[in-house]
Amino acid sequence: MHDIVFAAANFINLDAVNIIYLFVVGFVGGLVSGFIGSGGAFVLTPAMMSLGVPGLVAVASNMCHKFPKALIGALKRAKYGQVDVKLGIVLGISAEAGVLYGAHIQESIKKAFGEAGSNLYVSVAFVVILAVVGGFILRDAWKAYRSGNMHEEEKVTKLARWVQSINIPGTMVYFKSLNARISVLFTIPLGFATGMLAATIAVGGFIGVPSMIYVLGAPSLMASATELVIAFVMGLGGSFKYALHGLVDIRLAMIILAGSLFGIQLGAIGTTYVKPFMIKVVMGVIMVIVLFSRGLMVPVYMSQLGLIQTLGETTVKALKSTSFAIMALALLLGAFIVLRAMWQGRRAERAATQEVLEHGKL
């Protein structure tokens, strides 16, 4: 009961400025999520905390805005034939297990090394995973751009071809996004890793989407759309878990949702105008920039743990502000690329249509 009273007492007062701030952050986050399947959430938790929301309530409220947002995004993109519901649910179930295990690891680290230890773990996870996966995605997108194959259908990787060639009787399932039967056993570690990352850095899609593309062989557009199904499954389970402890600030979640539902619809529409490699460009750019943002915080937490010389208060403050600013920049840049690509796509389509109509005049 004490916990419950504590949680309710930590629901902040909302004024007009806070509401507008959350709405705008929600919109930008939704725009990016609608396009790449996830990616908006990492900035929302710190954004809420900057308003004085306790960390756990911020995580819970973020989760509670995520699942309805992902649902609307998935429905929208399903209209364009981009969603593989079966793959999303299969991956979502193992992702749910990953979320629970990831949260458990977080709690254990927090108990053993305190808040700074937990923050250091999160930041190092950010830097290592984003460097490896983000670097790989950007390299792939750059190769496609350089070779001029942006219009061509994406090639299935060697690894994905191998995964699709393995036959384990009793576990084979056909997935439309892969246009192949694969063993569901391959999906378990991928979903689990997605969930673990979601529990650690709030964005499971940075593992989920690349693994669907490069390990299973799904096209980028379908992978990013299917990620929304995974986010829905994970978010619903996670929200319920937090809601059981009375930690969800539903007002915060719904205000962010108000903005993000505008954004996610627009991001989803944007996917129909761009070349598939743009999904990789946006995802890779965001991942690499966020990597630097979190990298800046590593010395702060190391100094708090006494692993390096103690940093001055001014230095810590400057590093924190710069880190948050870079993170916001990553999201804004992602949103800018999405809007620009969409604008160019629409303009090209209008020009082509005009030409058709002019030629067709009798």
Added chain:
Amino acid sequence: MSYIIRRQEMANNYGGTRKKPIGGMILFGIVSFALYAVLLVKQDMVNEYVGLGGLYAFFPILIAFIISYVHGSFTGKFWTALGIEASKRKKEVK
């Protein structure tokens, strides 16, 4: 003749003269606004119930589903009414 009609239909579609869902947008917009107004005006009561946890965990989940349906319908119609729709060239990914 049928060719000319088809061509005219295509021009109409691309020209954006199709009926825009203004009525639906306004209706869902009003309901969405009303839901948000209730949520914020009655925030003390909402916080109290949500903060209870336990079986009341269904309460925030239910709110999220209702608002996502109403507000999601509104935002979808909002972009359509503004003429921002999916590309007509590639509806499906292969």
